[in-house]
Amino acid sequence: MTEALADPRPRLAIVPGDPTGIGPELAARILTNPDMWRLARFLVVGDARVMAMGAQQAEVSLSLRSIANGEGAAAAIREAETAGEVPMIDLGNLDPSRFTLGQASAEVGGEVGATLAAAVELARAGIVDGVTFTPLNKQAMFRGGWQFPDEHKLFAHLLGFKGLFSEMNVLDGQWMTRVTSHVSLREAVEQITPARIRDALTLADTTMRRAGIAEPRIAVAALNPHAGEGGLFGREEIDIIAPTVREMAARGIRCDGPFPSDTVYLKAFEGHYDSVLAMYHDQGQIATKLRGFNRGVTITAGLPTVFTTPAHGTAYDIVGRGIADPGATESAVRLAARLAGKTSLDGPGTQATGLVDAQT
Amino acid sequence: MTEALADPRPRLAIVPGDPTGIGPELAARILTNPDMWRLARFLVVGDARVMAMGAQQAEVSLSLRSIANGEGAAAAIREAETAGEVPMIDLGNLDPSRFTLGQASAEVGGEVGATLAAAVELARAGIVDGVTFTPLNKQAMFRGGWQFPDEHKLFAHLLGFKGLFSEMNVLDGQWMTRVTSHVSLREAVEQITPARIRDALTLADTTMRRAGIAEPRIAVAALNPHAGEGGLFGREEIDIIAPTVREMAARGIRCDGPFPSDTVYLKAFEGHYDSVLAMYHDQGQIATKLRGFNRGVTITAGLPTVFTTPAHGTAYDIVGRGIADPGATESAVRLAARLAGKTSLDGPGTQATGLVDAQT
Numbered sequence: 001m002t003e004a005l006a007d008p009r010p011r012l013a014i015v016p017g018d019p020t021g022i023g024p025e026l027a028a029r030i031l032t033n034p035d036m037w038r039l040a041r042f043l044v045v046g047d048a049r050v051m052a053m054g055a056q057q058a059e060v061s062l063s064l065r066s067i068a069n070g071e072g073a074a075a076a077i078r079e080a081e082t083a084g085e086v087p088m089i090d091l092g093n094l095d096p097s098r099f100t101l102g103q104a105s106a107e108v109g110g111e112v113g114a115t116l117a118a119a120v121e122l123a124r125a126g127i128v129d130g131v132t133f134t135p136l137n138k139q140a141m142f143r144g145g146w147q148f149p150d151e152h153k154l155f156a157h158l159l160g161f162k163g164l165f166s167e168m169n170v171l172d173g174q175w176m177t178r179v180t181s182h183v184s185l186r187e188a189v190e191q192i193t194p195a196r197i198r199d200a201l202t203l204a205d206t207t208m209r210r211a212g213i214a215e216p217r218i219a220v221a222a223l224n225p226h227a228g229e230g231g232l233f234g235r236e237e238i239d240i241i242a243p244t245v246r247e248m249a250a251r252g253i254r255c256d257g258p259f260p261s262d263t264v265y266l267k268a269f270e271g272h273y274d275s276v277l278a279m280y281h282d283q284g285q286i287a288t289k290l291r292g293f294n295r296g297v298t299i300t301a302g303l304p305t306v307f308t309t310p311a312h313g314t315a316y317d318i319v320g321r322g323i324a325d326p327g328a329t330e331s332a333v334r335l336a337a338r339l340a341g342k343t344s345l346d347g348p349g350t351q352a353t354g355l356v357d358a359q360t
Numbered sequence: 361m362t363e364a365l366a367d368p369r370p371r372l373a374i375v376p377g378d379p380t381g382i383g384p385e386l387a388a389r390i391l392t393n394p395d396m397w398r399l400a401r402f403l404v405v406g407d408a409r410v411m412a413m414g415a416q417q418a419e420v421s422l423s424l425r426s427i428a429n430g431e432g433a434a435a436a437i438r439e440a441e442t443a444g445e446v447p448m449i450d451l452g453n454l455d456p457s458r459f460t461l462g463q464a465s466a467e468v469g470g471e472v473g474a475t476l477a478a479a480v481e482l483a484r485a486g487i488v489d490g491v492t493f494t495p496l497n498k499q500a501m502f503r504g505g506w507q508f509p510d511e512h513k514l515f516a517h518l519l520g521f522k523g524l525f526s527e528m529n530v531l532d533g534q535w536m537t538r539v540t541s542h543v544s545l546r547e548a549v550e551q552i553t554p555a556r557i558r559d560a561l562t563l564a565d566t567t568m569r570r571a572g573i574a575e576p577r578i579a580v581a582a583l584n585p586h587a588g589e590g591g592l593f594g595r596e597e598i599d600i601i602a603p604t605v606r607e608m609a610a611r612g613i614r615c616d617g618p619f620p621s622d623t624v625y626l627k628a629f630e631g632h633y634d635s636v637l638a639m640y641h642d643q644g645q646i647a648t649k650l651r652g653f654n655r656g657v658t659i660t661a662g663l664p665t666v667f668t669t670p671a672h673g674t675a676y677d678i679v680g681r682g683i684a685d686p687g688a689t690e691s692a693v694r695l696a697a698r699l700a701g702k703t704s705l706d707g708p709g710t711q712a713t714g715l716v717d718a719q720t
Contacts, residue, residue: 181585228544262645
């Protein structure tokens with residue numbers, strides 16, 4: 001592992017997302033930003049014609065070298081890097097002359113899913129330490145045959161992963177997660193159980209530690225208004241949430257609560273916590289979207305492979321105009337580098353934490 | 361009504377709130393602000409010693425003239441005004457030497473409740489057109505014998521009002537209201553009915569029109585994440601909310617939705633709506649508290665008497681330091697003047713709308 005000792009940067013797969021949106025432009029901007037290369041090495045996974053289009057949209061010059069997937073890939077990647085070129089697995093599956101910018105397409109969605117699957121395979125093979133992808137069109141992917149409620153469940157499926165995993169949103173240094181997600185509010189109330197709260201706290205704690213936060217401080221939101229007002233507005237705080245928070249705190253997770261959900265996000269954004277655990281989808285989403293969700297990063301926490309992506313979408317209204325803001329994608333790369341650094345073949349402690357700023 | 365024709369300003373009762381907090385200081389600042397007098401005339405209801413303390417805290421000079429409540433009150437108020445003094449009903453019920461600043465007291469809370477009751481009586485008698493009060497300590501009032509879940513229910517009780525009324529929060533030009541309030545989330549889900557949504561839309565529309573908004577645009581929030589995602593995450597949007605919104609739109613209320621609750625507040629604050637109707641307490645409260653709840657105004661909508669108050673609390677941490685910000689209380693006075701102007705004895709159309717800015 002001489003190379004690993006010489007170069008502590010994790011290697012990330014960059015997937016240019018749905019090519020009818022701003023994803024290729026963002027990928028091109030990332031790959032031509034020297035700050036990004038100080039944090040990670042990259043392997044592009046996608047269609048070379050899509051990446052050429054992205055470079056043109058971004059008005060940047062990008063030297064890609066197509067390498068063959070399979071046996072000699074690792075050596076070929078190193079050769080490309082030595083030659084100052086960006087290595088790419090060219091899947092040749094998305095011809096820009098066959099789709100229209102700003103128009104969702106099931107056919108394109110199908111190939112985007114195949115591209116993500118190829119990136120997952122490269123991670124499984126140990127060729128990359130993590131995956132950062134630019135915005136997808138989830139409906140197009142669904143219609144294109146990848147029938148998963150979200151990409152997180154797709155990744156778990158591709159990895160054959162049966163354990164605990166969850167979406168997290170990272171914004172302004174806050175790691176937002178939740179106990180329940182894409183179910184009706186009625187069902188969410190039913191799903192508030194000690195087991196689920198324990199799982200969510202464990203996952204949040206583990207993920208933040210993996211990202212280099214030594215003692216993550218987690219604020220737990222209440223379910224009911226005024227945190228139940230002493231049992232007057234519901235008993236879940238008294239019967240379920242508070243005892244579970246105490247139990248997990250005794251087990252060494254620095255968690256606190258439950259707090260009324262209409263002030264807990266204020267406290268967190270003021271810096272009193274690193275993370276808020278919501279009880280249901282809209283609690284966290286109302287807060288983070290008002291705060292500036294689009295600047296944030298979405299990660300899939302708990303899987304053996306690191307996945308990060310900007311929280312914003314394909315931005316069809318500005319596609320091809322060369323004005324896509326790469327800020328959130330840069331944050332996604334920083335976060336993937338932090339998370340992947342801990343588990344890469346290079347071993348712990350070698351990731352370039354000094355280069356990671358607080359923007360994520 | 362010669363005087364009324366000569367002076368279009370509504371007369372507002374100013375109640376200095378809980379005197380252990382910043383309320384008296386705020387009241388003194390309001391009463392010595394010429395901008396406030398351009399919008400309304402004031403009658404202070406409280407204890408003269410508390411107001412003297414407030415003036416000292418605010419470092420302002422306040423000329424109060426105590427007038428006797430009862431038969432000759434209206435004439436005495438006009439006499440005080442002619443003499444350039446602020447008329448006051450001195451209840452003599454709160455001696456500052458008998459309470460400690462920054463410390464809640466049941467005894468004080470009891471007298472604060474009595475003070476509010478006196479202001480309500482003055483409104484019932486037609487002496488004032490509305491009531492603006494500075495922050496209360498609700499727990500102190502509760503312990504002092506006024507056992508109501510909130511001041512809105514207290515006011516309705518004092519007025520003997522049996523009809524439809526509700527709290528509304530006004531912030532940055534947005535009128536926030538909700539279908540359900542201080543109940544468990546489980547109960548809130550059960551309470552989402554066409555009747556309640558109709559009532560809430562009607563009340564919001566009526567109140568905003570009364571405040572001078574010609575055609576209030578109301579966005580209705582969904583109950584479930586992603587507005588139910590076409591029925592996948594709950595059917596309340598399809599079965600209850602959407603049909604009721606259509607029905608009320610057909611009846612002439614400019615309402616729209618249901619919209620996913622994690623983006624509807626963004627749309628509203630961008631100016632696409634005047635109001636958001638939440639389905640439950642924390643939806644609206646998470647959004648408005650993050651936006652800056654403390655700058656906002658709380659009103660009791662639907663009662664025959666206008667009540668407004670700053671949304672923030674007694675601020676025990678800064679009481680007596682002379683640094684209390686009167687911004688939200690000024691907004692509360694502006695809003696009371698707008699709402700009271702329409703229904704005062706002076707008749708419609710005479711309120712000084714030109715002086716009302718958009719800060720509320």
